[in-house]
Amino acid sequence: MASVVEYKGLKAGYHCGYCDSTEGKASCGMWAHSMTVRDYQDLIDRGWRRSGKYVYKPVMNQTCCPQYTIRCHPLKFQPSKSHKKVLKKMLKFLVKGEVSKGNCEDEPMDSAMEDAVTGDFALINKLDIKCDLKTLGDDLKESLESEVKKKEKTSKKEDSKELINSQAIEEKLGSGEPSHSIKVHVVPKPGKGADLSKPPCRKAKEIRKERKRLKLMQQNPDGAFESFQAQGQTPSLFPSKTKSNQPKSLEDLIFESLPENASHKLEVRVVRSSPPSPQFKATFQESYQVYKRYQMVIHKDPPDKPTVSQFTRFLCSSPLEAENPPNGPECGYGSFHQQYWLDGKIIAVGVIDILPHCVSSVYLYYDPGYSFLSLGVYSALREIAFARQLHEQTSQLCYYYMGFYIHSCAKMKYKGQYRPSDLLCPETYVWVPIEQCLSSLENSKYCRFNQDPEAVDEGRSKEPDRLQVFYKKAIMPYGVYKKHQKDPSEDATVQQYASLVGQACSERMLLFRN
Structure with a gap:
């Protein structure tokens, strides 16, 4: 073939x-x-x-x-x-x-x-x-970014003012004896700071850690958890990443199993x-x-x-x-x-x-x-x-x-x-x-x-005479074929073909000549 x-x-x-x-x-x-x-x-x-x-x-x-x-x-x-x-x-x-x-x-x-x-x-x-989803228009995007920057600058200025005022009060009151330390509460402006009438807000991460601790304590009723602490060690709350936590491969993402009630197949x-x-x-x-x-x-x-x-x-x-x-x-x-x-x-x-x-x-x-x-x-x-x-x-x-x-x-x-x-x-x-x-x-x-x-x-053509030609139902090297040709343009065409396909293909493929 x-x-x-x-x-x-x-x-x-x-x-x-x-x-x-x-x-x-x-x-x-x-x-x-x-x-x-x-x-x-x-x-x-x-x-x-x-x-x-x-x-x-x-x-x-x-x-x-x-x-x-x-x-x-x-x-x-x-x-x-x-x-x-x-x-x-x-x-x-x-x-x-x-x-x-x-x-x-x-x-x-x-x-x-x-x-x-x-x-x-x-x-x-x-x-x-x-x-991907269409992004915001350039003008709208720029205007939103500038608004965010303005708000950040204003917030930073107000925070720095409160910090300076707080430091000034502490410096004045701190000039007395150390044993008479005085705590001064700076009342936050309306809409600013924490609401003291409510319990302090906790981060979701801390809540998750607490749940994990309770779960471990329930699993260690004999005091294993406390023994860890006594030794100055803390049991790992988050086990080392298992294989399932590694980034999903292309196959995992494509061939993820579907539930029986999937909408489409x-x-x-x-x-x-x-x-x-x-x-x-x-x-x-x-x-x-x-x-x-x-x-x-x-x-x-x-x-x-x-x-x-x-x-x-x-x-x-x-x-x-x-x-x-x-x-x-x-x-x-x-x-x-x-x-x-x-x-x-x-x-x-x-x-x-x-x-x-x-x-x-x-x-x-x-x-x-x-x-x-x-x-x-x-x-x-x-x-x-x-x-x-x-x-x-x-x-x-x-x-x-x-x-x-x-x-x-x-x-x-x-x-x-x-x-x-x-x-x-x-x-x-x-x-x-x-x-x-x-x-x-x-x-x-x-x-x-x-x-x-x-x-x-x-891979360039180094021996064009070895190029294979299919002519009149016969296969022959170009060196033999060209002896019977008188058209000067024929050689230029074959040489161009040989240079483009390379030596290996020119010897394997049959160049049909009519």
Whole structure:
């Protein structure tokens, strides 16, 4: 089994969906008739990405919005505060049917679509913007802050005056003999200070401690508690943190058990989309209807645009060959749909590829009626947890690829919040922690992340004559093929292809020449 690709070359000067430039985008592409998961893994590690069967690579130093491949480390991932809010929001909805009171905006996915050379457009990857409650407007926020500061200053002045008056009285009365100490009570102003007619207020913490002491004394009727005190020791009122008190893991937050009377039931099913499994075929129409509603409501597509054929071409068809090696994950490698079933109906679908080293996120679409659940963020966290689950089955699968990170596009920067994560250097194809890249990206859209000026692309094409060509139903090295070609542009095209895919892929994949 070998990959068969048809290189389409450079396409420049077309519309960019990220910055809305009419002719700023530039990329190279190829049509993949078939592709092994090993070859695609190597290609995405060189900055390529698929959309349907069209595989493209942005020309990073030319395109208006450089797209850097980003990967997350699921095994080291810790959900942030905002991630936990989304998971808790889902849990409350499932248990009690609670809907967040905040006006949660829809989470727009990546509306930019990669134009294929055939004239069709191809869906790129998902964009989920973290959906938190709306914050106060800037003007209102500033005015509230200034009011608080004024009150604090006034309170401090009054407190300092009372303190000075109290000290002055004590100094005057304290000039006599020490044995004649006089206590002076300064009467608080109306509305200030404690109400002496009522018992002193106790902190909740102190009340809890007292209850704990009483409980321990009841459990130690033989005077064990007193014996501790006699020895100058105090029994620990708060035992050392047990495992249950440790921060909850991602799995604990996602898979928390629900009560029997829970309002809703959520189930996530992984079905193979290419070749389509029986489960995929059985749910195709329902899944398509969710996609159609998503495109019409979220992306404002006219009803005749999200057709069945378009949906099939770009979210169901895949060049990846299904593989089920004995040492691989139970579900095998290839392309899948991760379906989110709520109370027996599909509300969202995550399109993913399972590769030798990673779970690669392709796209997400969902029922707009459930936007309040922040399904973009929720699905990303579920996919990270899924990658961790697959790692248990095959240790080499340990990454989660989130597509492209675009620092110059505000709506695409959210991917940097899933830490730890790396960005791919566009020149040497080594992974660099995102923290080391951000300062450079603030100064320039295009950056070489590898700080070693002597470093080069180790996987570059060094022997293009060894590149494999599929010509007239025969497979041959490029060195043999080019002897029969008289077109001077042919060599330039093949050399460009070889430099982009690298030596290893050029020797394994078959370059179709007509």
